[in-house]
Amino acid sequence: MLDALLDEVFPYLPAVALEGAKGVGKTATATQRAATVISLAVRGQREVLAADMDRIAVAEPPVLIDEWQLEPDVWDRVKIAVDEDRQGGRFILAGSAGLPPGARIHSGAGRIVSFHMRPLALSERAVAEPVVSLEALLRGEAGDVDGVSPLTLSDYVDEILRSGFPGFRDTPPRARNLELDSYLQRIVDRELPDAGVTIRRPNTMTAWLRAYAAATSTDAAYSVILDAATAGESDKPSRVTVGAYRDHLQRIFVLDPIPAWIPTFNPIKKLTKTPKHHLVDPALAARLVGVGREGLLQGDGDRVSRGTGTWLGALFESLAAQSVRVYAQAAGATTNHLRLANNEREIDLIVEGEDRRVVAMEVKLAPTVSDHDVRHLHWLRRELGERVADLVVLTTGNQAYRRRDGVAVVPLALLGP
Incomplete structure (x- = not known):
C-alpha cells in the first residue's frame, strides 16, 4: 500500500522518511526509488559521509540514506538541503527511530515527511x-x-x-x-x-x-x-x-x-x-x-x-x-x-x-x-x-x-x- 502512496506523492516532496520496525521492508521499498544509495550500516560509507556531509546535496537524486540514525547529523543536513532547494523527489531516509545515546535532531517539520511502514497487510x-x-x-x-x-x-x-x-x-x-x-x-x-x-x-x-x-x-x-x-x-x-x-x-x-x-x-x-x-x-x-x-x-x-x-x-x-x-x-x-x-x-x-x-x-x-x-x-x-x-x-x-x-x-x- 505504501508503494502506491509513495509513487503518488514523492515526486512532489523533497524528502521523506520511512519509519517502522526492523524487517518491514523499508530498505527494499526505498532502494526501488533511489538513484544513489548510501548505507550507513557499511562502515566505509558511514565514515566518508561523516567526513563530508555535503555529499548528499550533490549526489544524483533520489538519494537514499539507509540506517540514517547511525549518523544523526544526516537528518539536519537533509533539512538544510531542502531549505536550499525544495524540488520534489530528492531524499529518502530509512531506518529505525532509535538514536544513539545523547543524539538530538530537529523535527524536520515542513521539510521531511514521515511515513510509517508496517508488516504486510x-x-x-x-x-x-x-x-x-x-x-x-x-x-x-x-x-x-x-x-x-x-x-x-x-x-x-x-x-x-x-x-x-x-x-x-x-x-x-x-x-x-x-x-x-x-x-x-x-x-x-x-x-x-x-x-x-x-x-x-x-x-x-x-x-x-x-x-x-x-x-x-x-x-x-x-x-x-x-x-x-x-x-x-x-x-x-x-x-x-x-x-x-x-x-x-x-x-x-x-x-x-x-x-x-x-x-x-x-x-x-x-x-x-x-x-x-x-x-x-x-x-x-x-x-x-x-x-x-x-x-x-x-x-x-x-x-x-x-x-x-x-x-x-x-x-x-x-x-x-x-x-x-x-x-x-x-x-x-x-x-x-x-x-x-x-x-x-x-x-x-x-x-x-x-x-x-x-x-x-x-x-x-x-x-x-x-x-x-x-x-x-x-x-x-x-x-x-x-x-x-x-x-x-x-x-x-x-x-x-x-x-x-x-x-x-x-x-x-x-x-x-
Whole structure:
C-alpha cells in the first residue's frame, strides 16, 4: 500500500522518511526509488559521509540514506538541503527511530515527511483477491458487498503465524520460529541498548514483553501487565522504569498500540483514553505467549484481559487491525478504537477519514454474525447519524454480504484498500 502512496506523492516532496520496525521492508521499498544509495550500516560509507556531509546535496537524486540514525547529523543536513532547494523527489531516509545515546535532531517539520511502514497487510500477501474497498466504505460508496473468500479459520491461523515480515514468510515453520525468537531477543539485547536504553534486568524486560503480548487486543491497565510479568516477585521494577521501557519499545515500533478515539466536537460522553495493546505483528505475540498452530485451534493461550474471548480471537483481531491500519493510511485516514468508561459500549476499530466521516468495525472470529454482534455499531450510528459512512463486521467466514440492517459482513481476506 505504501508503494502506491509513495509513487503518488514523492515526486512532489523533497524528502521523506520511512519509519517502522526492523524487517518491514523499508530498505527494499526505498532502494526501488533511489538513484544513489548510501548505507550507513557499511562502515566505509558511514565514515566518508561523516567526513563530508555535503555529499548528499550533490549526489544524483533520489538519494537514499539507509540506517540514517547511525549518523544523526544526516537528518539536519537533509533539512538544510531542502531549505536550499525544495524540488520534489530528492531524499529518502530509512531506518529505525532509535538514536544513539545523547543524539538530538530537529523535527524536520515542513521539510521531511514521515511515513510509517508496517508488516504486510493481508491483501499484500496474495492469499485472496480483495473485493471490498476501505476507501469506498469511507466515502459511503461501497453499496452492496459481495464475494467469496477461499480462506478458512485454519488459513487465518497460518497467516498469523507466518507473520507479515517479508523476510520470514517463506521460511519453514521451525526455522521461522527461531527467526522470530531471535528477533525478540535482539530487541532486548541490541535494539534498546543501541537506542540508549539501559536494561539492568533483561529477564524482567522479556517477561514484561510476554505479559504485554498476552494483553493483545485489550486495553488492560499497565499496572495489570506489570503484575502479570512479575507475579510472585517482591522486588518489582518501578512503574517509571517500565514506562520508560514501554516508550522506547513504541519508539522503535515494536509496540503498535491503537489509540482511543476522541473525536473533534465529540457528542459521546465518557469515552476512555486508554490505548488498545498490539505488537507490530501478531506472530511476535504468538511466539511470546508460546502457543502454536494446534494450540490456537484448540483454544489454548493465557491472556491478560478483562475479556472472555479466546487467545486466537485476540490474535485474529490484531491481524485485522494491522491490515486495516495499512489500508487506512493509504486512504489518508486514522485508526482508533472506542470504549466507554463504564464498559457499556465498545467498538474494535474506528476508521476516520479526512472529512471526519467514520467506518466503524467489529472483528469476530466466528464466521457468522448475530444481531447481538452489531448492537454497538447501531448505537454509534444513532449517536453520530450521517457522520457514520458505514458499519462493518470483519469475520473468518467465506461470504461477503450486507445484512438487512445495513451492516456489511466482510471476510477479512476480502477487505482491501
